[in-house]
Amino acid sequence: MLNIILFGPPGSGKGTQATNLIEKYGLLHISTGDLLRQEIKDETPLGLEAKNFIDKGLLVPDDVVIGMISAKLDSNSNAKGVIFDGFPRTIAQAEALDRLLEFKKAPINIMLALHVNDDALAERLLKRGATSGRTDDQDPAIIRRRIEVYKNETSPVANYYGTQGKLVNIPGEGTIEDTFALLVKELE
Ligand code: AP5
Ligand code: MG
Numbered sequence: 001m002l003n004i005i006l007f008g009p010p011g012s013g014k015g016t017q018a019t020n021l022i023e024k025y026g027l028l029h030i031s032t033g034d035l036l037r038q039e040i041k042d043e044t045p046l047g048l049e050a051k052n053f054i055d056k057g058l059l060v061p062d063d064v065v066i067g068m069i070s071a072k073l074d075s076n077s078n079a080k081g082v083i084f085d086g087f088p089r090t091i092a093q094a095e096a097l098d099r100l101l102e103f104k105k106a107p108i109n110i111m112l113a114l115h116v117n118d119d120a121l122a123e124r125l126l127k128r129g130a131t132s133g134r135t136d137d138q139d140p141a142i143i144r145r146r147i148e149v150y151k152n153e154t155s156p157v158a159n160y161y162g163t164q165g166k167l168v169n170i171p172g173e174g175t176i177e178d179t180f181a182l183l184v185k186e187l188e
Contacts, residue, residue: 005088007157007158009146014114017183020176030084036050046064055142069097081106084097090153090154111158126138
């Protein structure tokens with residue numbers, strides 16, 4: 001199995017690049033943000049709980065997202081490999097993921113961390129918010145909070161994989177094609 005974490009702040013291009021990478025490498029894409037938005041659309045109890053956090057730009061509780069990831073891995077046990085997008089976002093999530101993958105004897109191979117400056121992130125997200133309907137993309141204050149939450153709660157996860165020798169930093173301010181080429185070069 002090839003298990004990749006695509007890491008980076010909100011708007012850094014995780015979803016965009018994951019879509020291209022799964023096509024090239026035949027991997028399963030697991031985005032906790034996409035899974036949560038589907039739960040909200042389906043008006044499930046989990047979705048209703050998650051919406052309170054997402055609309056404020058805060059993280060959904062660890063047990064909720066860890067449960068979702070565990071179920072998703074169980075229902076895709078034949079996958080050639082997985083691109084994790086937007087997960088893990090806390091050290092507790094990273095530890096839980098390591099335990100789940102240890103059970104499958106298929107650890108994380110690499111964390112690819114995208115780097116984009118805050119102004120460019122906010123600009124990308126606001127632009128998408130004008131058309132996407134994503135409630136958390138429309139208010140500059142919520143976008144700023146998402147970036148702050150990333151810095152405070154999520155960025156330590158990079159060090160967690162760094163100490164395992166798995167972290168690779170990738171500049172993400174070029175075009176979508178430029179960034180894709182850098183990611184492919186690293187994986188090849
Ligand atoms: P999530 O859905 O994961 O959102 P996010 O990480 O905040 O950021 P995005 O998905 O918006 O950005 P992205 O990096 O995927 O960039 P994208 O490719 O879309 O999470 C949403 C919320 O759910 C969280 O705030 C939290 O509440 C909750 N949540 C999710 N996972 C959780 C977890 N594990 N634990 C707890 N809570 C969790 O690109 C963004 C835009 O930029 C697009 O319009 C794209 O076209 C454009 N773009 C991309 N690349 C480029 C480029 N190179 N140049 C110009 N534009 C570009
Ligand atoms: Mg995304």
